[in-house]
Amino acid sequence: MLTKQVRDGLATIVGEENVLDAPMDLVVYSYDATPDYQTLPDAVVKPRSTKDVANIIKLCNEFHIPLVPRGSGTNLCAGTTPLHSGIVMIFNHMNRILEIDEDNLTAVVQPGVITLDLIHAVEEKELFYPPDPSSMKISTIGGNINECSGGLRGLKYGVTKDYVTGLEFVLPNGEIVRTGGKLAKDVAGYDLTSLLVGSEGTLAVVTEATLKLLPKPEAKQTMLAMYSSLEAAGETVSSIIANKIIPATLEFLDQATIQAVEAFAGIGLPTEAGAVLLMEQDGPVEVVQRDMKKMKELCEAGGAFSVNVAASAAEGEALMQARRAALSALARLKPTTILEDATVPRSKIAEMVRAIVNIAEKNNVQICTFGHAGDGNLHPTCMTDVRNKEEMERVEKAFEEIFAKAIQLGGTITGEHGVGVMKSPYLAWKIGEEGVKAMAAVKQAFDPNNIMNPGKIFAKETRKRVMIQQ
Amino acid sequence: MLTKQVRDGLATIVGEENVLDAPMDLVVYSYDATPDYQTLPDAVVKPRSTKDVANIIKLCNEFHIPLVPRGSGTNLCAGTTPLHSGIVMIFNHMNRILEIDEDNLTAVVQPGVITLDLIHAVEEKELFYPPDPSSMKISTIGGNINECSGGLRGLKYGVTKDYVTGLEFVLPNGEIVRTGGKLAKDVAGYDLTSLLVGSEGTLAVVTEATLKLLPKPEAKQTMLAMYSSLEAAGETVSSIIANKIIPATLEFLDQATIQAVEAFAGIGLPTEAGAVLLMEQDGPVEVVQRDMKKMKELCEAGGAFSVNVAASAAEGEALMQARRAALSALARLKPTTILEDATVPRSKIAEMVRAIVNIAEKNNVQICTFGHAGDGNLHPTCMTDVRNKEEMERVEKAFEEIFAKAIQLGGTITGEHGVGVMKSPYLAWKIGEEGVKAMAAVKQAFDPNNIMNPGKIFAKETRKRVMIQQ
Structure with a gap:
């Protein structure tokens, strides 16, 4: 509950119309895309400028009020839930693409820009902004930066x-800091830019970003390979990379995911397949053709029972949409969907997927797996029901075992979703207690009063842990 | 001067044979490649393992002894001079390539590995490690990481x-921390990996690195374009990028540099040219051929009076060697060579080079310019004599004006050399006093006793400054 002084202070800074604290507003911003985490904030504030942000943050710092910067709340680590109440800051008024510079191949944007809007805007100029989180239709660049979205x-x-x-x-x-710029090289002191990206709103509020663009690839092709076994699919992933081909996209879907997507989207996916790989290559026409031909051969040599190259861009796009719909498709099956992002070195994909299957069976929970096989970033996804406390305990146990297995294989607890609240008890598994302490010292250096998104990244307490088998 | 207790402690940790403190040894490690900075260390220590490093650093921390990690000392910012004496740590015993993993396209290396040795080792497996500082024949990966070499x-x-x-x-x-791994995606907490890279040995001692590799490009071609005017060369740089071509290399040499390189290397460079552009493209054969053709057309349209594509790989390599020899060639002209790395957005290259010419004339100093035009990273290089105090004042004045101009054009004071001692008085120009304070807070968080490479990045005092004209 904000004091009258703070409430009035906020209204003075941004105007009464940009301070929301009706019960309905508070409920709307009490949760994000992560199941089972919800806390009401005290107010939602919409700054109109960097100066507004600076004034709000000073007020919060003076009165030790938690401040949670939030994009569209699509994150999956409870990263933007206002765990300790306080203020949720949203960027509806700071949503402009300020510049697309074709000479320097850069864009300058405000945090509230929708990711796909930026992608479309630069594509109109034959440029390319590659990061494409599955939520890109609604996610914001500010949110992508805070989470280092993949x-x-x-x-x-x-x-x-x-x-x-x-x-x-x-x-x-x-204080307002500006780092970097339209520069391919800049080593003027510590890389605060990289430190801020992925810091989950726990260090500072990002108010503007300069982004690197690439020339738009001139051609793109899509291919679907079907396998009886997931091991064969996993081995093909390794063999493609070992053959020095780096496809633009190399996605994996297991049988349960295929069936859910097909039931949802009806695009003719082979529901009898044990796994499919969905591949894209982009670049100059000759390179795309050559790589696709070679990948097709490798898929066939790797035991694919069918390999189809999309006949048209539209057909390719439909296949990619199917992949992007995986979460929505799975979410229809049960009241609660928990999507994780354990990540391993790409050579360990098959081993990891097999381990997930075994862990799910052992704990008697339903877990489908899909994800970015080419970069080892898997999305084991559990269909469950948070109201079933007994099952939820088994779900948590299963995910603990999945994280432990990922670490054991040289992987990480989170490839692209962030730590947030959800994975904070496991952070030390990846980075060690020493690493967590070093991170906490950085947090303390930036934010001595712990007002920035408190309760995220750093676990309040260590949960009971599954032993990691070495 | 180390106490007997500390001296004995070092010998106990690494063995007497790995503690050097004869006067000759101290002189050898009293300076690096940066002119006019020299301080004797108290001892030079060669750890054999991470455990040795940990024990040395604990000893230093206990007794507040400065510790300077050093590769081959090729940096140009006085980054590895032992400004406050103490211990210089060198990695002759930690110089192994531990693994090249062809499935995951990674290498794991110790800090003492020579950059070119790594490049050759991975090329034998048809892989590619792109960072290629001009000093790569002798620089170490540890040094490259500390300086974020370009x-x-x-x-x-x-x-x-x-x-x-x-x-x-x-x-x-x-404490020993391990971050990241063979992972394309990892967002487990703050990006300490990126924070450490380029931290100039002021936060921690790097003892091992996992590096990403790429498939080796299958073809490469080299081209030299000669111009009467540097503006025309600069404009061609912009037009190549604006035409959506990203060459592997796009180097610029001004007339004075051309003449010095030709006198040094005798490879037939056109000493009458006002500027040359040296370009390389690599990748699939078809792409290389197409891009080279297009770049040749753009050079000709941009006013090049001659454009030659190297007839063979050997001829191309000779041209590149000429570029890599620029510093050595210029260094022959005068007793002291000061090579800077002011960097601007690439669209501002021509304007920046012209400004450098004017600044040199105005201050009556001899400055040649060459560098990485494609990424806006220029190397204005002054031939002077540190014994001439009056001239050195004009040299410093000229470089101050060059840094100010770079900042005014949206650039930075250092693109790839680092801040070290040399550029610490100018750091706030780029990042603001607020940014410097934030960096200092990070330093304090990691290194509360300020033992790690003290005196670098953060200026002890602010030098008299040239006003920045906005």
Whole structure:
């Protein structure tokens, strides 16, 4: 509950119309796309400018009020839930593409820009912004930056951090810092830009970003390969990379996911297949043709019972849409869908998927797996019901075992979703207690009063843990 | 001067044979490639393992002894001079390539590996490690990581930070942290990997790195375009990028540099040209041929009086060697060579080069310019003599004006050399006092006793500054 002084202070900064605290508004911003995490904020505030952000953050810092910057709330780690109440900051008024610079191949954007709007805007100029999280139709660039969002094109093109070359951000003390710029090279001190990307709103509020663009690839082709066994599919992933081909997209869907997507989208996916690989290559026409031919051969040599190259761009796009619909398709099956992002070195994909199957069986829970096989970033997805406490305990146990297995294979607890609340108890598994302490020292240096998105990344307490078998 | 207790402690950790403190040894490690900075260390220590590093750093932390990690000392910002004496740590014993993983396209290396040795080792497996600082024949990967080294391939392929996916490092308290891994995606907490890369040895000692590799490009071609005027050359740089071509290398040499290189290497460079552009494209054969053809047309349309495509790989390599020899060639002309790396958005190259010419004339100093035009990273290089105090004042004045101009054009004070001692007085020009304060808070969080490479990045005092004209 904000004091009258703080409430009035906010209204003075942004205008009464940009401070929302009706019960309905508070409920709307009490949760994000992560199941089973909900806390009411005290108010929702819409800054109109960097100056507004600075004034709000100073007020929060003075009165030790939690501040949660939020894009569209599509994250899957409870990263934007207002765990300790306080203020949720949204960027509806700071949603402009400020510039697309064709000479320097850069864009300058405000945090509230929708990812797909940016992608379309640069494509009109024959340019390319590669990061494409599945939520890109509604996610914002600010949210993508806070979470270092990945996507289907990560294998060849990297993730959000690879495209942020400069930032403007506001520190908890209200100071405005500008880093980087339209620069391919800049080593003026520590790389605060990279530190901010993926910091989940726990260090500062990002108010502007300079993004690197690429020339738009001139051609693209899509291919679907069907397998009886998931091991064979996993081995094909390894053999494609080992043959020095880096496809733009190399996605994996297991049988349960295929069946759910087909039931949802009806696009003719082979529901009898044990697994499919969905591949895209882009680039110059000759390269696309050559790589697709070679990948087709490798799929066939790897035991695919059918390999189809999409006959047209529209057919290819339909296949990709099917993949992008996987979460929606699975979400129809049960009241609660928990989508994780355990990630392993790409050579360990088959082993990891098999382990997930075994862990699900052992704990008697329903887990489908799909994801970005080419970069080892899997999405084991559990269909469950949060109201069933006994089952939820088994679900949590299963995910703990999945995280432990990923770590054991040289992987990580989160490839692209972030730590948030959801994975904070497991962070030390990946980075060690020493690493968590180093991160906490950085947090303390930036935000001594712990107002920025408190309760995220750093676990309040360590949960009971599954032993990691070495 | 180390106490007997500390001196004995070091010998106990690494063995007497790995503690050097004869006067000759101290002189050898009292300076690096940066002119006019020299301080004797108290000892030079050669750890044999991460455990040795941890024990040394704990000893240093206990007794507040400065510790300077050093590769081959090729940096140009006085980044590895032992400004406050103490211990210089070198990695002759930690110089192994631990693994090249062809399935995951990664290499795991110790910090003492020579950059070119790694490049050759991965090329034998048809793989590619792109960062290629001009010093790569002798520079180490550890040094490259500390400085976030760039190189000639930065335009298309990025710099060192784009290839480090995991680190092992030792904190000043002796704790060992492992980040990242063989992972294309990892968002488990703050990106400490990126924070460490380019931190100039001021936060921790890097003891192992996991590096991303690419498939080796199948073809490469080299081309030289000669111009009467540097503006025309600069405009061609912009037009190549604006035509959506990203060459592997796009280098610029001004007339004075051309003449110095030709006198040094005698490879038939056109000493009458006002500027040359040296271009490379790599990739699939068809793409290389197409891009080279298009670039040739753009050079001719941009006013090049001659454009020659190297007839063979050997001829191309000779041209590239000429570019890599620029510093050596210029260094013959005068007793002291100061090579800077002011960087601007690539569309501002011509304007920046012209400004450098004017600034040199105005201050009556001799400055040649060459560098990575494609990524806006120029190397204005001054031939002078540090014994001439009056001239050195004019040199410093000229470089101040060059940094100010770079900032005014949206650039930075250092693209790839780092801040070190040399550019610390100018850091706030780029990042603001607020940014410097944020960086200092990170430094304090990692290294509360300020033992790690003290005196670097953060200026002890602010030098007299040239006003920045906005």
